[in-house]
Amino acid sequence: MMTRQGVSLTMWTLRMIAAVALAVLLPGAHALAGETKTISSVEVQGEDGVTRIVLRGAKDAIYTAFMREDPPRLILELPDVAFEGVSTPISVKNGLVEDVTLGAFGDAKAGHGMARVSIALATASDYEVKPQGDEIVVELRAGAVAASQPGPPEVAPEAAPEPAPEAAAVAAPTETASAPASAPAAPKLQSAKIQSIVAIAEGVEIGATGPIDNVDSFALQNPDRIVIDLFGVKSGMRLAKQSFSEGVVSQARIGEHPDKVRVVLDLRSPAGKPTVVPTAQGVRVELAAAESATAAKPTEMASSVPAAPAAESTGPEPEPSGDPSVQSVHFESLPTHDRVVITLGRKVKASQFAPDDSTLIVMLKDATIDEATERRVDTKEFGGPIELFSVFKTPDVPSPEVRVVLKRNVSEPATLTWEGAQLRIEMARPAGSAAALPAPAAATDATAQATSETLPTSADADMPSADATEPASADESPAPAAPAPEAAKAAAAPAAPASAKAGSQGQVAYDPFLDGPADPASIDLLEEGGFDEGKAYQGRRVSLDFKDADIANILRLIAEVSDLNVIAGQEVTGKVTIRLVDVPWDQALDVILLTKGLGFVRIGNILRIAPVETLKLESEARLQDRRSREKLEDLVVKLQPVNFAKASDLGKLVKRLLSGRGSVNVDDRTNTLIIKDIPSVIHEATALVKAVDTQTPQVLIEAKIVEATLNFSRGLGVLWGVGWDSPTDSADTIQPNLLPGLGLQQNNFLTGNPIGNPTGLLNLGILGLDDKLQLDMQLQAGEENRQGKVISSPRVVTLDNKQAVIKQGVAIKFTEVTSDKINTSGVDAVLELKVTPHITANRSIIMKLGVSKNSPNLSTATGDIVGINKNETKTEAILRDGETMVLGGIYVVDNGHGSTKVPFLADIPGIGTFFRNKEVKDERRELLVFVTPRIVQGVQADVQ
Structure with missing residues (x-):
């Protein structure tokens, strides 16, 4: 092995x-x-499974x-x-x-050209x-x-x-x-790696471990510099910048991105368009002199003054004379307008249309673009009319087409102009708006910039390098070679963070053509005091890998990535060895400071790094100085009006904040607080009053009360009567009608069982025994069927946590007789609704409800004393704004069957029916209450 x-x-x-x-x-x-x-x-x-490509x-x-x-x-x-x-x-x-x-x-004819054939394979x-x-x-x-x-x-x-x-x-x-x-x-040999940058008479030579087959370049002005994008390579340079004492290039700066390495060449004098010559071990960048470049291409260094507005199309389609593919895309943010520059092999037909006010689409007919050249760039940080633009191939169309989609904040159309084979899409800035950055920015992969920031690894580096390359500064650039605009830009960098908005004239401390637009300044993410286990880190993610690196350089690196202004004194020394992968920069800062026993304090937009013990002593000294000043400082008087709350209630809260020399008084007539103390305490007391003295929200209570009744009753009975003449009154005759209510004699002695409310009567004279005695009978029958519905819809507005009451009904009066006086009292027989709302933080409403239905009971009345039927319910519920709650269940059913009769006679079979009556009763009542709370959107008054 x-x-x-x-x-x-x-x-x-x-x-x-x-x-x-x-x-x-x-x-x-x-x-x-x-x-x-x-x-x-x-x-x-x-x-036969073999593909041949023949070049003739x-x-x-x-x-x-x-x-x-x-x-x-x-x-x-x-x-x-x-x-x-x-x-x-x-x-x-x-x-x-x-x-x-x-x-x-x-240029092959000049002896330094090269043809490249790239064969894309589906598999190895x-x-x-x-x-x-x-x-x-x-x-x-x-x-x-x-x-x-x-x-x-x-x-x-x-x-x-x-x-x-x-x-x-x-x-x-x-x-x-x-x-x-x-x-x-x-894996380390999968892509070429840049190893050196050497200045030559006509430019620079970039050395790599192998050939570089995808290169893009363009020139920038104010200051003059050349941007070289080397795609598919990595940086093996230990330093992020390299200075040259001779030649047209004064300095080279290197920045590594996920898909490319960007090299920015700072020039001592203007130069023409660069010529990139690939070599077997890298590329050679040749720069023509400004005079020869101007003579060869007078439009190459043209001013950035906006061209005259173009029509919907840029003119008749030119004769095809080259490859219509998109070679490069870049963005320029100028003082008067924004510009997107599309470089093609030849002119094509260009047109524009706007699907809506915020979108503009430019179509390039017969143009093509490869995936490596497609761009999606977020330009919102420049504060111009173009916030975002995308360049891509139009899918599913019969003929080739490239589209440029611009997201804009103005509704005016763009100006399309051709300069050679270069299409310029320009949109003017609104009046009074100035570019936040005076120079154009190259199109970069915005998605890669937004996700993470990867820093190059160095085994032994005294000066670590970051993806966000350090800006040129006055003490690091060669004094006689640095252009004046670049030096001025570097000098102004600490005073103007990268989050400058449109209209700001300050410069920024980074080169946008090396690293793209930086994230907004993130100083608000930090909390004083350093490391805290409960802190939530939200900073931009970075990767750091250093051995025995000076902590001062590490702090400078983090300051560059995070757009922070950092000051570290002589006591901040030492070396650290760290390896952090994909961690938030604010967490990395806290851990590094904790390792070395350091902390920081914020002073505006500046971080001061110092040992923790030093910061503690300074904090205690400031606290002691404050307490000393409180005893010697002059007292001032502040009249603080109170709008919504009671001044007397707020006075109790303010009194707790006052120093030993302070006082607070209340003017009830004007509802004003009179506060006397030192200015710092007055400021805190005023802030407390403004925070507490807010308008109490109101709630509109809408109620619908429905009461339904159903009554049914039936009765059947007989009334008997008898009459006779008194023996002492021989002259009187018998009355024909002896029944009660119909002129009965006073001496009748027999009655039947009358019903309560007869609706049908039948009088029968049954038997006349003689002229002195007569027997009468009356049949009584009645039936009642009643339905009723009562609907009321009251509304009331109440404050938060204040009770609202709705009543509807009558007051019944009665008298009380005592030994010495007569008193008249009243009892309410009403339908009553009580609501106490409370608005929660998520705009829900908690309601305490009380519903009562009291009515007089006339059936049990005795004289002027009347009974009261009571129906009550109490509940508590939570509702959202505008929801309706239904209260039911107050339902009464009264069914009854009854009979009355004459003893003994009612029990006689057959005729007993005439000596008794029967009654049937069915009564039903139901009460429904619908309650809907709504939060009233009041106008908050300004607290003076």
Whole structure:
């Protein structure tokens, strides 16, 4: 089994062999390249599980082939070769090859160009490159790729009739090095790693462990700098910035992102558009002088003044003359407008439409874009009219189309202008609004920035580097070389945090083209006192891995990531060894300070780091000084009006806050507090009064009271009567009607069983014995059926925790006679509803309810004394605002059957029926109460 040391030595040997091979082969290739070779056609063939890609036109071309993973693809580089009349990308999708993409870098006619063929694979594959005259044939077969691990690139033999023996001898081990299929995976070699940046006369040379096949670059002004995006690589640089004493580049700054490494080149003087020339071990960035660049492309350094408004379309579609794919996307925030710049291979037809006031869509017909170039950028931090924009390929359309979707905060249309093959989408800032940042920002992956911040690892670093690269400062930049705008920007950085809003003229302490817009300042996340087990950490997540790093540099690193202003004195010293992965920065700060016995205090937007003991002594000294000043400070008088509460009640609360020299008095007439104390106590007392003296919320109680009654009664009876003449009154005659109420004689002695409320009467004179004696009978019958419903809907408004009462009914008076006087009293026979509401914090309402239904009972009345029927219920419930509660169950059913009779006579069979009566009674009553509370939205008065 090979040891790790043996593997490292082997890989180092292979790299040296590849470097020697390139050094031997490439100079000879350039010497033989007398003229530029041109690939005129690309053909894809497939048979028997083999896919062939034929490149025609590049006779005896030198090539370099190597595999890339995640996603799997085969890269073929051909120096001094150009493409002509070949469309890209070429879609294959045969299960082995997805597509073939062609690209060119540099200027092949000038001798420093390169053509690149990128073959996207569906799965890992074996490949073989076969030069055949003026053709290069690439064969791919499904299966485990022998050279799946990135290693030294395969270099084609020199295209000479008799290759030099040295070249052949060197190239052979290279082929062998990539042959074993059983070699273990080497994650650290999956992508190239930047190792050095060297200044040359015409620019810089970026050295890496392998070729870099995806590069984007653009130039920025004010100050002048060049931005180089190297996709799919990692940074192996120990320092985040590197200064140069000679050349047009004064400083290079490196920032690592999840999908790329960004290199920002600060220039000593203006330069034209950069030319990026790929090399076998990195890239070379060549910068043209400002004069030559201006002469060659007078529009390249054009002013950022907004162009004239364009129509719905930018004009007639130009003649196609190149690849319509999107090459790069970047964003510029200027003082007068925001600009999105789309660079294509040629002009295409562009149009815009607005589906709503906040969205604008720009459509680029016949344009294409690959996934690596698609962007979604949040630009809200710049405070301009464009808050967010996305660039992507339109799915499910018959012809290729790229869309640019802008989220805007203004309703005006955008201005579309072409400058060469560069489309500029501009939106003017509203009047009175200025750019928060004076320079444009490159489009970055906003999703990656929002999730986490990953910092590079360093084993032994005196000066740790972060993803958020440190800004250039006056003491670190070369004095004679730093541009004035950059130095001024660095000097102003501590006074202007990155959360400056639109309209702010302050500069920020970071370069947005290196790291993208930073998160808003997070100083409010911190709590004084340092580490606390119960604290909730919400800061941006970072990863730190350092050994024996100076704690002062660690604090500077955290300050850079979190946008904090940090001051640490001489007593903050020492070294720490930490490894923190994906933790909030505020938690990392607390743990680091706890490790070294440090704490911090906030002074505005500045953190002061000091030992905990020092902070405790200072805190005790400040407290002692405050107590001393309280005894010597002059007293002041404050008149504090009270709007809603009682001043006397608040006076008791305020009195507890006063110092030993203070006093509080109450003016009941104006409901005002008169507070006398030192200014600091007066301020606390005023704040207490304003917090407590708030408007009491009100509740509207809506009630519906329904009372339903159903009565039924029936009676049947007989009334007997007898009359005669008195013997002493011989002259009188017998009255014809002897029944009670119908003129009975006073001497009648026989009555029957009358019913209570007869509705039918039948008088019968049954028997006349003689002129002196007469017997009469009256039949009585009655039936009653009554239905009733009483509905009332009272409403009342009451304060929170105050009782509201609703009454409805009559008051019954009666007299009380005593030995010396007569008293008249009254009893309420009413329907009464009592409600006490309480509003909770979540705007629910707790109600205490009391319902009573009292009514007079006339059936039991004796003289002027009347009985009272009482029905009462009490409950407590919780309701939401506007909900209705129903109170029921007050239900009375009174059923009765009764009879009265004449003793003995009623028991005689047959005729006994005429000497008794019967009554049937059915009475029902029900009471329902519906209660709906509603919170009244009152207007809060301002407390003076």
